Amino acid sequence: MPTPQRVALLGATGSIGRQTLEVLRRERARFQLVAISGGERLSELAAIQREFAVKRVGVKTSAHRDALAALVPASVEIVVGDEGLSSLARDGDVVVNAVVGFAGLPVTIGALEAGARLALANKESLVAAAPLVATARRTTGAQIVPVDSEHCAIYQCLAGASTLPGHPDVRRLLLTASGGPFRGWGHEQLARVTRADALRHPTWSMGEKITVDSSTLMNKGLEVLEASALFGVEAARIDVVVHPQSIVHSMVEYVDGSVLAQMSRPDMRLPIAYCLGLPERLDHAWGAMDFASGFELTFEAPDRDAFPALDLAYEAARLGGAAPAWLSAANEVAVDAFLRDRLRWREIVDVVAAVMDHYVADPLNTLEALYDNDATARRLAAGNLPR
Numbered sequence: 001m002p003t004p005q006r007v008a009l010l011g012a013t014g015s016i017g018r019q020t021l022e023v024l025r026r027e028r029a030r031f032q033l034v035a036i037s038g039g040e041r042l043s044e045l046a047a048i049q050r051e052f053a054v055k056r057v058g059v060k061t062s063a064h065r066d067a068l069a070a071l072v073p074a075s076v077e078i079v080v081g082d083e084g085l086s087s088l089a090r091d092g093d094v095v096v097n098a099v100v101g102f103a104g105l106p107v108t109i110g111a112l113e114a115g116a117r118l119a120l121a122n123k124e125s126l127v128a129a130a131p132l133v134a135t136a137r138r139t140t141g142a143q144i145v146p147v148d149s150e151h152c153a154i155y156q157c158l159a160g161a162s163t164l165p166g167h168p169d170v171r172r173l174l175l176t177a178s179g180g181p182f183r184g185w186g187h188e189q190l191a192r193v194t195r196a197d198a199l200r201h202p203t204w205s206m207g208e209k210i211t212v213d214s215s216t217l218m219n220k221g222l223e224v225l226e227a228s229a230l231f232g233v234e235a236a237r238i239d240v241v242v243h244p245q246s247i248v249h250s251m252v253e254y255v256d257g258s259v260l261a262q263m264s265r266p267d268m269r270l271p272i273a274y275c276l277g278l279p280e281r282l283d284h285a286w287g288a289m290d291f292a293s294g295f296e297l298t299f300e301a302p303d304r305d306a307f308p309a310l311d312l313a314y315e316a317a318r319l320g321g322a323a324p325a326w327l328s329a330a331n332e333v334a335v336d337a338f339l340r341d342r343l344r345w346r347e348i349v350d351v352v353a354a355v356m357d358h359y360v361a362d363p364l365n366t367l368e369a370l371y372d373n374d375a376t377a378r379r380l381a382a383g384n385l386p387r
């Protein structure tokens with residue numbers, strides 16, 4: 001049996017984190033979990049440390065470190081904050097970035113600078129830092145494999161594509177969207193959406209932030225930006241198609257009109273296992289389908305009028321530079337306010353649009369510039385929340 005691959009799983013206590021652990025439990029000989037991190041759920045973090053005998057654990061603050069120290073053996077190294085995350089991301093042969101939001105940036109940059117394979121769930125870091133990620137990605141050995149199911153599908157459908165920059169044999173990438181819980185709703189109904197409504201996703205069970213993003217279609221907007229940065233295809237060649245069954249995870253249309261799609265039952269353990277197992281496929285059939293049972297696959301255009309987040313994302317892609325970082329930061333502030341009952345659902349995208357009206361072009365050449373832009377967008381978003 002070859003030496004196990006060292007896996008660092010950052011954001012281990014969340015939805016993607018827990019599903020990654022399920023894959024690792026089935027593959028104990030193949031993978032060794034060497035580093036984990038969490039946010040608020042310290043008892044869950046300690047339980048993961050015990051189960052997998054993890055040697056290094058990351059937490060957000062020194063207060064979290066003190067609380068965790070009481071729950072894990074003294075031999076466990078506890079690291080803190082962005083620096084801690086960055087050092088853990090340099091520990092694995094494979095680094096799973098399952099942190100939510102801009103907080104995942106040190107993991108993305110750290111893993112790539114260390115020349116690791118980055119299994120990327122945290123789309124916000126790539127969206128915000130695309131020019132900087134492109135530089136870090138040139139490190140010898142560094143590789144990004146997308147956990148996001150749509151991007152994992154495109155990654156697989158591009159397997160036979162030209163390797164020339166921009167994939168000239170590809171006409172367009174087709175990102176599928178479930179449409180979220182409010183597909184087909186009109187403006188009047190949307191004005192009455194509650195927190196509970198927004199957290200009820202029809203096909204996927206996920207963390208709260210991405211579930212709200214799916215309800216506004218901002219998640220799909222972020223995914224357009226993510227796909228553009230990942231595959232080097234401009235946003236004008238990336239289309240969104242609503243596919244309520246979430247069976248076709250995305251598609252690639254080639255210049256000869258041929259369309260390749262990747263299908264499975266919706267189960268995030270499949271893309272996670274794909275990213276961990278590469279270049280092999282792990283034999284678990286997470287998403288296996290029963291074609292004999294009979295089912296429908298339908299496709300329709302998104303309602304851009306009812307869900308303006310999509311157009312905001314395409315505009316941010318057109319502007320480039322720091323515009324996607326502003327979009328994502330403003331959205332994080334607005335979604336957080338919605339989850340705290342400080343903002344109505346419809347106002348989430350209004351806040352983002354108001355922030356984007358003040359965007360000042362910046363090419364985003366340095367990490368310092370990114371943090372400055374992120375802080376500016378967050379300040380403007382906070383200023384647009386109701387008092």
Ligand SMILES: NC(=O)c1ccc[n+]([C@@H]2O[C@H](COP(=O)([O-])OP(=O)(O)OC[C@H]3O[C@@H](n4cnc5c(N)ncnc54)[C@H](OP(=O)(O)O)[C@@H]3O)[C@@H](O)[C@H]2O)c1
Binds near residue numbers: 010013014124207
């Ligand atoms: N869930 C899905 O099916 C899915 C699918 C595709 C892509 N994604 C992407 O994957 C990422 C994770 O999503 P999720 O649904 O797994 O989110 P989640 O359930 O909210 O989990 C987020 C993880 O990040 C940790 N965390 C939160 N804030 C942090 C901070 N400031 N610093 C360090 N760690 C922090 C959380 O810790 P605590 O829980 O301990 O507080 C948790 O471990 C997101 O970028 C999302 O867009 C998710």
